Amino acid sequence: MARRATVYDVAQRAGVSIATVSFAFTRPEKVKPETIRTVMVAADELGYVPSANARGLARGRTGAIGLYAYDYVLDPPADEHAAEGYERSARLFPLYADEVQRGVQLECRSRGLALMIGGNRTPAHLPHVIEVAGRVDALIAFAGALSVPHLEQAAARMPVVELGGEVRVAGAHTVLVDNRQGMADLTAHLVRVHRYERFAYLGELGTPEFRARREGFESTLEEAGVPVPPVLPAHPGDDATTSASVAALLREGPLPQVLVCDTDQAAVVAIDALRRAGLSVPGDVAVTGFDGIIAGRLLQPILTTVRQPMAAIGRAAVRLLADALDGAEQPTTNEDLVATFSAGGTCGCD
């Protein structure tokens, strides 16, 4: 592979100094048009591509932002494309994080920012964070993808926005969606329209967002005077746990009228498990989710859920960072992103 041409090569060929080459590219107003042309021709002939590394080093910033996602699915099952696998492949992609990432990508592109993708399997895996953090000017992280200390460490040195995190993390920005209200709306629908009284709840309380969902659920039931069920464990990306919870539910009876899941991923798995057990959804048990991922729309009937504005979340994050990068401000929380109740068929509506 040929050595990459550098400013020196271009300068020599164009018969100018390297400073002039540099200016020709970055400060055209400081260079005579004719000289610029000479330089450009030389650069072109040499196939010159400026080294972003050198540039970043000299300028002190890279022009790239990083996205750090929690990896629910690092290595999908090998049969992903096999006949059976194909039918289910939409359960692996696109998920919540993927749709948010798309928003990030779109916004980055329209702003001319490069995007660096990183991620890990388990929180608190340091090396990878560093890998990403060292390359970028700013960082977007999903709540739970990075430990709080790591986030704070990063936030001390560059703008960081946490998606759905608590505002607690020192120095980090946050993009928040009102999960609580969304879940409250959904629950209200189940109570008022369907008159359900025996609920089950599948989910977790590991991140602020999940806790907010649970709160919306609890408060609505309490107001309605309906008994609040406990949290049965379910984690997106850990289907085994979800299935086990459903199995326990079936075993221990009596069956609830409706199973409220705190993610679509869990809901999809739960519906599978219920149907495998010979039950009809929503005939015997209604099921609801949260997020609005595509997998829910591929179900028959369509999953009742709360839709998050995923792409908008990603875009908002980039906007926050871009603002922080030029007009260094205080950490901001965004607003006005709402989660919308979306009635499908799995709640019993037709």
Next chain:
Amino acid sequence: MARRATVYDVAQRAGVSIATVSFAFTRPEKVKPETIRTVMVAADELGYVPSANARGLARGRTGAIGLYAYDYVLDPPADEHAAEGYERSARLFPLYADEVQRGVQLECRSRGLALMIGGNRTPAHLPHVIEVAGRVDALIAFAGALSVPHLEQAAARMPVVELGGEVRVAGAHTVLVDNRQGMADLTAHLVRVHRYERFAYLGELGTPEFRARREGFESTLEEAGVPVPPVLPAHPGDDATTSASVAALLREGPLPQVLVCDTDQAAVVAIDALRRAGLSVPGDVAVTGFDGIIAGRLLQPILTTVRQPMAAIGRAAVRLLADALDGAEQPTTNEDLVATFSAGGTCGCD
């Protein structure tokens, strides 16, 4: 924002030279265990994050690879999340390129490579390519996303793999799927099972992959002694053209029995247009696509298509590059990736 700690800071705090700090991180075997510990403690206290820029500059490589995609959808309609928009949002994501990208991401991650995302709207837009190329050790590009000269320029300086390109580009690797056979299988199904004789074809011939599809189509019809229709223009990402072609078809009659589209995106748009015109699909006209994107599965009935192993394509590309990066070899073409005919309901099957 605090100045980032550097090797100098760490060295000073640990009471060693910067070389030792560097070695402690990258060549532990050359440093006394105790010293390593001292260094690590100091680094930790300072929140030291090595600058990938400086590292890349010094080492001559960055450890990142770039993905350069053709952007079908840079700015999706503003109503994307509105009620109407939501129903159709899966038509914008995930598309072919998105699913390939996912494969790239997965493979990069499992190999510890950083991934840099770039892209552009129109081919031949130089600055953006450079932006990406300057940051990475190797590049993946979709056929048609970069002009051949640019590709060659890049390929002269770093490993490049073109997805679905012709092997012609000097020095570039290629990942190829047998599009021809896939389309031939689909066409054979239409001819043998459904006995269709009046075909229409919607698509383009802009890239080798599209041409291969057309060839598979033509040759199968010819063998069967069925008249080969012309190519009516349709471009993924340009719904207007596709709709216009369908309108022309309706206007000029007689209606074909089946409309073969060379992408799922075009097929989805065509089905919309036909139904808006009061026609039933597949009742009045059958329609088929190519790719196997999720949007096709959300249709009623499900779109008949040819499924590409999209994630596998992405993974193969990364593998090729990773190989090229350590054992510099000759440009390779991958193999063994097949496109599979997938009968849905839009061809007339039930």
Next chain:
DNA sequence: CGCCCTAGGTTATGCGCTTAGATTCTGCGG
């Protein structure tokens, strides 16, 4: 005619890290 200003360039330095090669330690045999 001399002075100052400006446009257009150039020189020189440093960004934070890697890495040959030089230097200092350390332990051990003689």
Next chain:
DNA sequence: CCGCAGAATCTAAGCGCATAACCTAGGGCG
């Protein structure tokens, strides 16, 4: 107690670019 071979560490030289600070040649003006 000395000399010496590793082992451990340090010194110093870049990597390719941006940019502050500095030159130089004209041109306008009093």
